[in-house]
Amino acid sequence: MTDLWSLFLSAAFVDNMPLTLFLGLCTFLALSKRPESALGLGIAMTGVLGVTVPLNWLIYRGLLAPGAWTWAGMPELDLSYLSLIAFIGVIAATVQLLEMLLDRFFPAVHASFGVFLPLLTVQCAILAGSLFMVDRSYGFSESVVFGLGSGLGFAVAVVMLGAIRGRLAYADLPAGLRGLGIAFILTGLMSLGFASFAQMAMSQ
Amino acid sequence: MTEILLGSLVIMGLVVGLAMGLLAFRSRLLPSGDIGLDVNDRMHLRAKRGVRLLDVLHGFDIPIPAACGGKGTCGLCRVTVLGDGAGTPQATERGVLSPRERRAHVRLACQTTLSGDCAVWVPDGILSAGSGFACTVASARMLAPLIREIVLNMPDDRLSTFRAGDFMQITAPAYRLDFATLELPEPFREPWEIAGWSEMRVSSEAAVTRAYSLANRPEDAGTAVFNIRLAVPPPGRETEIPPGLVSSWLFTVNPGDSVTASGPFGDFHVRPGTREMIFVGGGVGMAPLRAMIHQELAGGTDRRIRYFYGARAAADLFYSEEFEALARQHKHFSWRPALSDPAPGDRWTGASGFIHEILQAEMTRHASPEECEYYLCGPPVMISAVLATLQRLGVEPDAIFYDDFGA
Amino acid sequence: MAARIDFWATLTDPLLRQNPVTLQILGICSALAVTTSLATALTMSVSLTLVLTLSAVLISLIRRHIPDTIRLIVQIVIVASLVIVIDQILQAYFAEISRALSIYVGLITTNCLVLGRTEAYARHHAPVPAAVDAFGNGLGYSLILLTLGGVRELFGRGQLFGWQAFPLADAGGWFTPLGLMLLAPSAFFLLGGLVWAIRSWRVEQTEALEHVPPARTMTVE
Numbered sequence: 001m002t003d004l005w006s007l008f009l010s011a012a013f014v015d016n017m018p019l020t021l022f023l024g025l026c027t028f029l030a031l032s033k034r035p036e037s038a039l040g041l042g043i044a045m046t047g048v049l050g051v052t053v054p055l056n057w058l059i060y061r062g063l064l065a066p067g068a069w070t071w072a073g074m075p076e077l078d079l080s081y082l083s084l085i086a087f088i089g090v091i092a093a094t095v096q097l098l099e100m101l102l103d104r105f106f107p108a109v110h111a112s113f114g115v116f117l118p119l120l121t122v123q124c125a126i127l128a129g130s131l132f133m134v135d136r137s138y139g140f141s142e143s144v145v146f147g148l149g150s151g152l153g154f155a156v157a158v159v160m161l162g163a164i165r166g167r168l169a170y171a172d173l174p175a176g177l178r179g180l181g182i183a184f185i186l187t188g189l190m191s192l193g194f195a196s197f198a199q200m201a202m203s204q
Numbered sequence: 205m206t207e208i209l210l211g212s213l214v215i216m217g218l219v220v221g222l223a224m225g226l227l228a229f230r231s232r233l234l235p236s237g238d239i240g241l242d243v244n245d246r247m248h249l250r251a252k253r254g255v256r257l258l259d260v261l262h263g264f265d266i267p268i269p270a271a272c273g274g275k276g277t278c279g280l281c282r283v284t285v286l287g288d289g290a291g292t293p294q295a296t297e298r299g300v301l302s303p304r305e306r307r308a309h310v311r312l313a314c315q316t317t318l319s320g321d322c323a324v325w326v327p328d329g330i331l332s333a334g335s336g337f338a339c340t341v342a343s344a345r346m347l348a349p350l351i352r353e354i355v356l357n358m359p360d361d362r363l364s365t366f367r368a369g370d371f372m373q374i375t376a377p378a379y380r381l382d383f384a385t386l387e388l389p390e391p392f393r394e395p396w397e398i399a400g401w402s403e404m405r406v407s408s409e410a411a412v413t414r415a416y417s418l419a420n421r422p423e424d425a426g427t428a429v430f431n432i433r434l435a436v437p438p439p440g441r442e443t444e445i446p447p448g449l450v451s452s453w454l455f456t457v458n459p460g461d462s463v464t465a466s467g468p469f470g471d472f473h474v475r476p477g478t479r480e481m482i483f484v485g486g487g488v489g490m491a492p493l494r495a496m497i498h499q500e501l502a503g504g505t506d507r508r509i510r511y512f513y514g515a516r517a518a519a520d521l522f523y524s525e526e527f528e529a530l531a532r533q534h535k536h537f538s539w540r541p542a543l544s545d546p547a548p549g550d551r552w553t554g555a556s557g558f559i560h561e562i563l564q565a566e567m568t569r570h571a572s573p574e575e576c577e578y579y580l581c582g583p584p585v586m587i588s589a590v591l592a593t594l595q596r597l598g599v600e601p602d603a604i605f606y607d608d609f610g611a
Numbered sequence: 612m613a614a615r616i617d618f619w620a621t622l623t624d625p626l627l628r629q630n631p632v633t634l635q636i637l638g639i640c641s642a643l644a645v646t647t648s649l650a651t652a653l654t655m656s657v658s659l660t661l662v663l664t665l666s667a668v669l670i671s672l673i674r675r676h677i678p679d680t681i682r683l684i685v686q687i688v689i690v691a692s693l694v695i696v697i698d699q700i701l702q703a704y705f706a707e708i709s710r711a712l713s714i715y716v717g718l719i720t721t722n723c724l725v726l727g728r729t730e731a732y733a734r735h736h737a738p739v740p741a742a743v744d745a746f747g748n749g750l751g752y753s754l755i756l757l758t759l760g761g762v763r764e765l766f767g768r769g770q771l772f773g774w775q776a777f778p779l780a781d782a783g784g785w786f787t788p789l790g791l792m793l794l795a796p797s798a799f800f801l802l803g804g805l806v807w808a809i810r811s812w813r814v815e816q817t818e819a820l821e822h823v824p825p826a827r828t829m830t831v832e
Contacts, residue, residue, distance in 0.1 A: 020795045022644040026723045029636055063214050079211050081699060084717055085691045086218055092684065093222040097229055104233040107291075122687070124640040124721045131714040176810035180636060181803050188799030195794060 004145045011149030013197040017125045018157050019190055020198070024125030028158055029183050031116065033169075038162025042155025044116045046148065047098060049129050052091050053147030056130040057140055059086055080134070087130045092121045125154060157194075161186060239289060242323040251318060257285070258313040262413075266326060267336060267466040269373055269415045274314035276300065280415060281313040289320025327469070336375060336466035341459050342427055346388065347522035348515075349395040350436065351488060352455055353419075356428045356463055368474060368495035369607075371417045372428060372467035376453035380407040383447075386455060395519065401436055406452045414450040417581070417607070418468060419491035421498040428465065430454075431522075433488040472581070472607045474500060479577045479603075480508040482567075484590050486515070486559055486582030492607060493581055494523060501534055509537045510566075514559025514586065517543055518550035540566065560589040564597070573597040580606035621743045625751035628813065631724050632755040633806045638724030643798040645715050645756070649772050652760030654701070654708050658716055660749030662693045663725050667733040667745035669693075674734050686729050691720045724752060759801055767792030 015021055018028040024045070031041045062068060064086060066078040099117045102110040120126055129150055133143045164186055173182055241249040241260060251260040258281055261268050272278035276296035286309055293306060294315045301310055313324075339356040347353050383404045388396055396402050419429045434455055435448025457463060474481070474496050481500070485493045490513065497511060515521040527539040542562040546552040555562045559582075567573040578599060580590050587606055594604055631637040638659070645655040666689050670677075677685050698716045701709040709716070719725065728748050733741040764770055769777035769786045778784020791797050 022795065022798070023640055023718070025640045025643070026636055026638070029639075059218070063218070069210070074206065074210075077207060077210065079207075079214060081695055082211055082215055084695055084698075084720055085215055085688060088687055088691055088720060089215075089219055089222055092687070093226055096226055100230060100233050107288075121683075122721045122723065122726055124718045127721045128714055128718055131717050135714055174807070174811075175814070176807045177803075180633070181806040181810065184799045184803030184806060188796040188803060191796040191799055195796060 004141065007142060008145045008149040011146050012153035012156070013194060015150070016153040016157055016194050016197075017128070017150050018154060019187065019194045021128070023128045024123050024154060025187075027116075027119055027123055028154075028161070029180065029187070032158050032161040032183070033165055035159060035162040035166050037116075038158045039155075041116045042151075042158050044120060045123075045125065045154045045158075046151030048091070048095060048117070048120050048126055049151035049154075050144070050148040051098070052087075052094050052126060053129045053133050054140060054144045055094060056083075056087050056090055057133055057138070057143040059090055060130075060134055061140075083131075083134060084127075087127060088121075091126055091130070095121050125150070157190065160190060239318055240321045241318070244325055244328070245323070253319060255318060256314060257283070257290070257311070257316040257318055257324065260318065261313060261324075261326070267330060267373055267413070268313050268326060269330075269371070269467075269469055270314055270413070272314075276312055276315045278415075279312065282310050283313045284309050284325040285311045285316060285322055286324075287320065287322025289318050289322040290316050291319060330469060336373070336464045338462050339428070339465050341457050341461045341463060343459055344457060346392055347431065348520045349392045350434045351520070351522060352432045352434070353522075354430045354432055354454060354457065354463075355424070356430070356465060358426055358428055366418065366420065366468050367470070368420070368499035369417070369472040369492045370468035370470035370495075371415045371472075371492070372430075372465050372469070373413050373415050374430075374450060374454065375411050375413045375464040375466075376408065376450040377411050377464075378408055379453055379456075381405065381452055381456060383452075391519070399436070399439070401434075401447075404436070404447050406446050406449065408449045408453070412449045414448075415467075415469075417470075417472075417488075417491040417495075419494045421495070422502045428468075429491075431488040431491040472579075472605060474579070475577060475605070477577070478507060479575060481510070482563075482576050482578045483509070483511040484559060484563055484578065484580045484582070484586075485511070485513045486586040487520075489580070489582030489586070489607075490523060491581075493579060496579060497527075497530070497537070501530060501537060506536065509534075510540065511538070512540045512542070512559050512563050512566075514542050514544060514562070514582070516545045517547040518552055519547070558589065559586060560593040563590065564593045567597055574599050574603070576603065578604045578606075580604065618740070618743050621740060622747040622750075625744075625747040626754060627751075627809065630751045630755065630809070631727070631748050632752055633802075633809050635727070637727045638722045638752055639802070640718065640722065643759070643795075643802065645712060646759040646763055646798055647767065647793050648711075648764045648770075649757065649760045650708060651711050652756045654705065654712060655715065656749070656753030656756050658697045658701070659719055659722065659724070659752060660746065662690065662697060662719050663728060663749045663752075664742050664745045665693050666690045666725060666729055667741040668738050670729045671733040671736060671738040671741035677734075682734070683726075683730075686726060687720070690725050690729070694720045724748065755802075755805065758805065759798060762801060763792045763797060767797075 017023040018025055027041060032038045060080070060083055064079045064083050066080060067075055068079070069075070069077045095117050099110070102117075129147055133146060138146055161183070165183065168182060168186075177185075238250045239253050241251055243249060243261075243264075243266065247264070249260065249264050251263075256274070258268060258270060258274055261283075268283065269280040270278065272280075274281075276294070277300070279300040282301070282305070290311060293301065293311060297312045297315050298306070300312060337359055339358055342355040342357045344352060344354045383406075384402050386402070416430045416432060419431050420427070421429075432451050432454045435451045437445035437447060454463075472492060483493045483497060493511065493513075497509060500507070500509060511527060513521075513527075521541055521543070524541060527541075531537050531539045540555065540562060542555040542557055542559050543550070543552050544556070544558050546556055567576075570576070573594075574597070576599070578590075578594060580587055582590075591604065591606070625631055629635070632639055645651045666686070669689050670686055673685075694717060697719070698709075701712070701716060728745050732744045736744070761771065764772075765776060766789050768788055769775060769779050769784075777786035780787045
């Protein structure tokens with residue numbers, strides 16, 4: 001249990017997707033101009049990561065991993081190189097399914113951040129979640145925790161950046177730094193802050 | 205070999221399985237079938253779920269104006285929608301509609317996707333206008349390199365409701381055009397050659413409708429006068445962006461041809477009162493302002509009227525003699541044309557500069573610019589520059605009326 | 612009509628004037644993570660440029676046959692297949708770099724730059740201009756990646772491509788490595804500074820103010 005908890009914390013803070021692993025930066029920067037849209041993106045990310053990582057774990061273990069076909073008499077078969085295509089397919093389908101479910105049962109939620117869902121199909125952080133799961137050979141429960149943790153970490157980071165940038169809209173910045181330039185520097189500063197989590201984990 | 209086969213099978217199985225699963229869920233989750241739509245409590249329409257309100261209304265011959273072609277920028281397709289089926293306003297609508305309009309359930313028909321039953325209210329004039337009527341072209345002439353004046357003969361029962369500032373919708377059928385075949389009068393041939401407009405080609409597969417302001421003077425009763433500017437693509441992008449579908453077609457019509465139009469519609473009108481009126485126009489923003497000025501002067505108004513009109517060079521300036529004559533005739537009317545980029549051969553002695561600069565120069569000398577009413581019509585860039593100038597002059601927004609022809 | 616497309620402009624525009632990374636925020640996800648050393652940055656640049664160009668050509672070839680509704684899926688599948696090939700090649704011949712790049716090669720699949728170019732350009736153009744455009748964008752991306760990688764490796768370790776450019780203080784030289792350069796924040800700072808530099812030089816890329824300050828009250832007369 002404590003292992004899972006520490007995995008959750010490390011996925012959310014130490015290995016924060018946008019700030020320390022540079023994942024999902026395109027949407028991270030594009031949608032953090034306002035806190036509201038940042039929150040929507042964060043929630044969508046948590047939901048999609050929490051679903052796709054365990055789902056891809058099942059697909060990978062059941063169909064693609066070396067030895068998955070032992071029961072069919074082909075223990076040496078290794079289809080793991082197909083995981084990229086399979087993962088992308090699963091992610092695209094999940095995103096579409098989530099969108100339909102939300103539209104049907106929670107129209108208000110769908111209206112407020114449904115627009116971000118289709119974007120997440122081609123989001124590096126989502127795919128990276130599944131790839132890390134394979135790379136680090138997580139078990140099923142670990143993959144659930146890892147998915148939720150990284151999603152939450154992304155949400156925290158993007159909401160914080162959104163809040164800061166909302167304030168900066170009125171700041172008198174040098175022209176060349178306006179928008180993207182200052183967003184990078186802010187992200188760098190936040191990343192410095194998150195780097196201290198890594199120190200905490202080490203000193204434990 | 206088995207590996208290749210099995211690998212392909214796995215991927216295919218996965219993709220097919222996911223697609224089937226999605227489709228199954230979709231049919232379970234999203235109810236299909238038609239939805240009901242009440243229009244003005246009088247008409248009851250049935251439409252497919254998930255289509256745009258604008259398309260439904262157009263499909264039932266309710267000619268909601270849409271100058272921008274359904275991109276959500278012109279704001280002409282405002283309708284009132286009640287019912288859950290219309291969803292919540294999109295981000296595009298929030299830019300166009302005021303908070304008061306949004307509270308009153310006003311939506312842009314082109315941005316509203318129908319997912320359930322709802323009730324719609326459109327202006328009564330539009331509902332009775334029908335799908336448009338056929339007019340014949342009375343005359344057509346080039347006014348400037350890209351501007352053509354087209355006069356349509358109206359059917360007898362039309363135009364009785366015309367007010368200066370109104371617009372009409374013109375529908376272009378499917379057509380193909382090679383601009384090289386266009387016959388241009390001599391003085392305009394050279395700018396066309398230089399800009400390479402003669403090499404453009406355009407084709408349109410379906411009927412397209414756009415809105416154009418009327419430029420009628422009182423003596424034009426029984427006809428509809430339009431100033432049509434050919435919407436050419438920005439320089440250097442001729443291969444990517446086609447020229448305007450309806451304006452290109454209108455450059456091909458000749459006297460005697462038939463044109464389908466509907467209207468007139470509009471809410472850009474002169475407000476009654478006694479305040480001084482300032483008109484600011486650019487390009488084909490001429491049309492509604494010309495109609496308003498003529499209507500006011502012919503009505504014997506004693507309000508002071510100033511007309512600022514901006515063009516690029518002398519070739520782009522049209523109706524100039526007409527307004528000079530009006531200014532000579534009426535002491536309280538003044539005509540202030542300005543060229544932003546006079547050509548060397550223009551022998552231009554009038555004002556040079558952008559029209560908002562000329563406006564600012566004259567109005568800062570005015571005793572009380574905030575006491576005047578402002579009517580603006582022109583390209584969006586001009587409108588925003590003039591609005592900024594007026595703000596600096598201390599003019600309240602409710603004294604400014606404008607139409608940026610939805611570009 | 613300008614039927615002849617200006618190949619030179621298509622190729623060189625994305626280098627600075629229309630750089631995909633600094634102007635359009637495309638493809639930075641991977642751009643930052645692999646820039647701790649020049650070798651990984653170079654591998655990533657080459658892989659991405661290859662995938663980008665090949666996918667642009669392939670999609671441009673079949674552009675008239677893809678139904679509009681499923682075009683995104685088709686594009687993703689093509690890109691993913693190309694990435695798998697590149698990944699397998701790297702694993703086979705450059706095992707060490709492949710390990711250093713970890714999952715980032717796989718993430719080329721979802722690199723917004725690749726999909727962005729196929730969606731925006733290759734889908735509407737013939738194979739040759741599409742390839743030129745993709746190659747130009749790949750070069751623009753590589754330029755940023757190599758600049759960042761060079762700076763970070765030089766100041767972080769005193770090395771260039773693993774060759775000791777600055778003698779280290781530990782080994783009797785004068786250079787003390789800046790540990791920060793190898794950490795994540797420095798990548799953001801450097802890229803932010805780079806964007807600033809490019810936009811100060813190319814003023815037209817500056818972003819518009821989101822809120823226009825109220826006009827100053829003008830005294831008339």
